[in-house]
Amino acid sequence: MLSRRSRRKPDPAHGGFSPGFAPSGRTSTVVYHVTMGAAKLIRERWRAASVVVGIAAVFVGIAIGVLSVRTGELALVVAAAVLLAAVAARDLTVLPVLAVPATLVLTRVGGALSVSDIVLALAAVVSLLMLRGRGAVVLQPLIWAGVFYLGTALPTQILNRYSANAVEWAHEVFLVLGSMIVGFVIGRENRARVTMTIYLLACCGIALAASVVAIGSLLRTGVFQPAYLPGLQKNTTGGMLAIAAVIAFARPVWLRWSAGWAMTAVIVTSVGILAAQSRQGLIGGVVGILIVSLRARPQTGKRIKIVWLAAIPAVVYVLSQVTAQFASDNQFNSAHQRVDWYEQSMQIWLKSPVFGVGMRWWYTDRFSTHFESFQPPNAELEVLTTTGVFGMIGFLTMFAVAGWYLWKMDPMYGTVGFAVVATRFTQAQFDLYWVAGQASLLWIVAGICYGVQARDRARDARGSPGLAPARGSGRLA
Known part of the structure; x- marks a missing residue:
């Protein structure tokens, strides 16, 4: 071994080699x-x-x-796809990250697909390429639950052969399995914070826009009317904002959000729900927030009990609105219309109770002579009519398994996932479930929870430092 004196630094004068060790001229x-x-x-x-x-x-x-x-819309989609491909060439995680805020873009592009569907499909393909079997085994309970539901939806494909049926089944593969994988990659690749921050900022923007529209309508007409934004129905707006409010209220440690920012987002999105007058969104948000409050926060070790009192006015408001609509002579308001659709859904289900009449049957004219063309405004009724009792067993099993495993997880990871799944399931008791964007977000969030947990376990195994405190919080946030 060379002594300290014999160790010489590279000399530029000798071509970067130490004197005495420079290669010959021929070399x-x-x-x-x-x-x-x-x-x-x-x-x-x-x-x-x-x-x-x-x-x-x-x-x-x-x-x-x-x-x-x-075709102007198709050209826009192709241009956007080319742009996303170019960006993804630099960083593959860009597509999975964009899939989350894209759930807010429900604009249809050529038929039944929306912008959110296209971005989700691209993100799912990229996420599959990024998995490479690294720790994805922890996601298996959710994946198998989704596979079980999709398997129970196969008989209706055989018995009811039409294009919309097959397209919707493939669509749900991405909405369920694709979303779980996208979420897992986001969490494992340490992109959860930036992803959910973008989503929350976008939802705050939607909430502010809805509030401005509602206030403007009140000043013009003297009546507080629901806020309808371009391309968004009021219940769609409420559903988006409710999930954002639940995530902000949960404020999981790994998002590193300050308490002030998270609470501001909760208030802004809650005001947006009120501006939209979305009863489904309000009830779903209340359920999700109450679930979060059942567990002590990792940041403080305490439960927030005051939200149980704050939930009372929301429940009273919804009940009073529904009661007033049922007492009204207007047979076309939302309450009476839903009851009518519930009755028609049951009649359609009885035509094929075991395996259903096929997915997206309302896109066809098979029942137009006796029934309206409508998507049942209830998750269970939609699944019953489309896939029958067989599919309903798979659907409820998927939610039960996902809820069970998310609840069993370390609360630092699983609480927000369970709350978001419960929020969406509650909303779907009073409105559409299989809606592009909203039907994928809950599974993306569930996947993120598993991905972040896998990342932290791998980091602990390597002995890397843990989470850093969020600014202004004084604690881990």
């Missing part, structure tokens, strides 16, 4: 030529790749131009 010449040859080869390949990319860009531009003339 230096060989190294020089090899290096220059490699550099030349890289430059040539770079030029060739640039030409290919340039030609491809020209053809993509021409294709988008042609599509914009014939």
Whole structure:
């Protein structure tokens, strides 16, 4: 071994080698030529790749131009897909991250698919490529629960052969299994904080917009009317904001949100729900927040009990509104309309009680002579009519298994996931369940919980430092 005196630093004058250890002139010449040859080869390949990319860009531009003339919406989708692919080439986690705020974009693009569906599909494919079997075994209970439901929905595919039925089954594969995998990758790749922060900021923006619309309507008409935003129905708005409020109220440690920011978001989104006058969103949000309050916060070790008192006015408001609608002579208000749809749903279900009449039957004219074309405004009735008792067993089992495993998790991870799943399930008792975006978000959040837990366990195994305190909180947040 060389002594300290004999250890010499590289000398630039000798080509980066220590004096006495510099290669001979012939060796230096060989190294020089090899290096220059490699550099030349890289430059040539770079030029060739640039030409290919340039030609491809020209053809993509021409294709988008042609599509914009014939089908403007499809051109927009293609352009967005190209942009996302380019961004994902730099960082694959971009697509899974964008899939969460994309659940708020329900604009239809060519038929039954929405923007959120397309982004989710791309994110699911990327997430599958990123899994590579690293720790994904912990997600198996949720995956098998989803597979079980989708398996029980297969008989209706065989008995009711039409395109909308098959398309919806494939759609639900992404809404359930794809969402779980996307969420897991987000959590494991340490993208949960940025993802949920973007989602919460977007929901706060929607809440503020709904509040402005409601106040403007009140000033013009003197009546407090529901706020309808472009492309969003009031119950859709309420459902989005309710889940955002539950996540903000839960404020899991691994999101590292300060208490002030989280509580501000809870207030803003709650006001947005009131502006939308979404009774389903309000009840779902109350249920989710009460579930969170049942467990002590990791940050303080205490339960927040005052929310139980705050929930009373919300319940009283909803009951008074529903009672007033049933007492009204208007047979077309939402309460009377739902009762009518419940009755029609039961009659349609009885036509095939075991296996159902097929998914998206309301997209067809099979029952148009005796019934309206409507999507049942209740999760169980929709599943009964589409997949029958067989599918209902799978559907309820999926929720039961997911709820059981999320509740059994360390509360630091599982509480927010269980609360979000319960929030969405509660909302779906009074409104549509299989809605693009909203039917995927709960499973994305559940997957995030498992992904973050897997990340932290791997970090602990390596002996890496834990979570850092959030600014302004004084505690882990």
